[in-house]
Amino acid sequence: MKCLPVRLAHALEPECADERWLVDKLWGDDAVGIVGGEPKCFKSFLALELAVAVASGRPCLGRFRVERAGPVLLFAAEDSTRVVRSRLEGIAAARGVRLEELAIHVIVAASVRLDQVSDRELLWNTVATVRPRLLILDPFVRLHRIDENASGEVAPLLAYLRELNREHRVAVAVVHHARKGGGQRAGQALRGSSEFHAWGDSNLYLARRSNEISMQVEHRAAASIEDLKLELRSSAGSEALALELIDGDAPPEQAGSPEERIVAALRAERRAMKIAELRRHTRMRMQTLVEVVRRLVVAGRVTRGDDGVRLAE
Numbered sequence: 001m002k003c004l005p006v007r008l009a010h011a012l013e014p015e016c017a018d019e020r021w022l023v024d025k026l027w028g029d030d031a032v033g034i035v036g037g038e039p040k041c042f043k044s045f046l047a048l049e050l051a052v053a054v055a056s057g058r059p060c061l062g063r064f065r066v067e068r069a070g071p072v073l074l075f076a077a078e079d080s081t082r083v084v085r086s087r088l089e090g091i092a093a094a095r096g097v098r099l100e101e102l103a104i105h106v107i108v109a110a111s112v113r114l115d116q117v118s119d120r121e122l123l124w125n126t127v128a129t130v131r132p133r134l135l136i137l138d139p140f141v142r143l144h145r146i147d148e149n150a151s152g153e154v155a156p157l158l159a160y161l162r163e164l165n166r167e168h169r170v171a172v173a174v175v176h177h178a179r180k181g182g183g184q185r186a187g188q189a190l191r192g193s194s195e196f197h198a199w200g201d202s203n204l205y206l207a208r209r210s211n212e213i214s215m216q217v218e219h220r221a222a223a224s225i226e227d228l229k230l231e232l233r234s235s236a237g238s239e240a241l242a243l244e245l246i247d248g249d250a251p252p253e254q255a256g257s258p259e260e261r262i263v264a265a266l267r268a269e270r271r272a273m274k275i276a277e278l279r280r281h282t283r284m285r286m287q288t289l290v291e292v293v294r295r296l297v298v299a300g301r302v303t304r305g306d307d308g309v310r311l312a313e
Contacts (some may be wrong), residue, residue, distance in 0.1 A: 012180060022064040022133065023053060023169050025225050026217060028202045032165050032172040034140075036190050037206030041213060042232055043175050044079065045243050046204060047136050048087050050173060054134045055102040058095040058269070061230075061245050062280045065268065070133030071103035073126065073170075075112055077142035090240025096277050105130050112137075114157045116146040127168050135164070138175035139293065140196075148192030158199045178205070206230075244280065258284060258292045272308035 022029045027050065037043050037048075053060035057069035076084045084106060085099070092099045107126065113119045127135060137143060146153040166174050176196060178189040189205075190196045197203075205216040213230045231246045265281040266273060273281070279289050293309055296302040303312050 020222070021065075021067045023050065023060045024067055026050075026060055026064050026202070027134075027171060027173070028219060028222065029068055030165060030169050031201035031219075032162055032169055032202035033174070033202040033204070034190065034196055035175045035204050035206075036178050036196075038178050038180050038189075038208060041206035042230070043177075043206055043241060044076065044138055045087065045091075045232060045241070046206060046215070047138050047173060047175050048074075048084075048091055049243055050134065051104050051136055052088060052091045052095055052097070052102065055104045056095060056097045057093070058097060058282075061228075061243060062095065063245060066099050068133060070128055071105060072134045072136065073105045073107065073130050073132040074136045074138070075107040075109075076136075076138050077111070078139060081106065081108060087241070089191070090234075091242045093240050094242035094244075095275070105132065112143055113145070113304065114160060115146050115153075118202055119183055120160055124164060127164060127170055134171045134173065136173045136175070137161075140174050140176045141191075146255075151193045151195050154193040160194055162199070164273060165291075178207075196312050206269045258282070258288060259301070262289070262292060262296060262309075266302065266309065266311045272305070272310040274308040 020029055021027070022031065027033070035043050035047050049060060051072045051074055052058070053064075054069055055068050055072045057066050059065055074084075074105065079087075088102075088104060089099045092102060109122075111119075112123060114123070141148070144157060146157070148154060161172050161174070164170065177191045179191050188194075188197060200218070200222045203218040204292050205218065207216070209213050213232075215228045215230055217224050217228070229246045232241050233244045234241055261282045261284070262278060265278060269281075274295070275286075278284075278293070279286060282289065284292070293302065293304065297304055300312055302309050
């Protein structure tokens with residue numbers, strides 16, 4: 001007589017603390033989920049920010065640690081390859097890395113249809129070959145020709161992505177639109193079937209209020225953080241754009257004296273950092289930052305050279 005496989009609860013593999021997050025507090029390790037929001041809320045920029053962070057190991061949005069860096073596989077259905085490259089270059093520059101150093105693999109096929117068996121097989125094989133830590137599909141509406149309002153049609157596509165996630169241990173982020181003026185909870189405002197909200201382990205929801213962009217973070221099995229405020233900014237002396245945090249409260253890792261905030265940023269990055277990078281990480285005024293760095297150099301806690309400021313050995 002055939003039965004389903006069963007194991008005693010105490011024999012199940014325990015969750016390791018160092019394998020809980022892909023991006024600390026933002027995206028769970030091996031999690032599937034939605035990057036959602038109304039039109040013109042920079043959902044694609046946020047997805048590309050995740051891509052650069054995971055591929056580089058640099059903090060996402062300049063703040064949230066990447067716990068398990070690795071290759072990224074990306075399909076951007078609505079943007080040309082030139083636009084995708086330009087955006088990735090700008091985000092990489094804002095995080096202090098060069099695009100050519102990053103293992104971000106871009107699917108350049110004209111289309112990927114998850115409702116077609118042949119395309120599902122192609123995507124499965126591509127993931128098996130590239131072995132990414134993160135798969136980004138942007139947006140869901142371009143991945144099919146089904147009725148998004150019909151649970152019976154949406155569920156099999158999301159089930160396929162969940163199977164892909166579990167078989168290959170790849171986190172999956174799907175960009176999806178929300179209805180304008182949608183439900184009270186961000187997840188309930190996602191366009192189409194309620195399957196989208198139920199499916200996600202980690203979800204990032206963007207909303208625009210006047211000229212302000214806010215981001216709500218939601219997890220299935222972890223506490224969420226306070227909503228964040230974002231702004232699309234150009235880097236100094238460049239037209240390249242990247243999302244930056246603009247909320248006034250200092251994050252936990254920046255608590256303490258200005259000296260400790262700078263030391264904490266350098267310790268987290270484990271490399272030399274330019275003054276402009278330190279300013280983004282610490283949210284300090286330039287005049288204050290330069291003075292504090294000078295005091296740290298005099299105290300022998302950091303050194304400053306052509307490559308930037310680094311912790312003294």
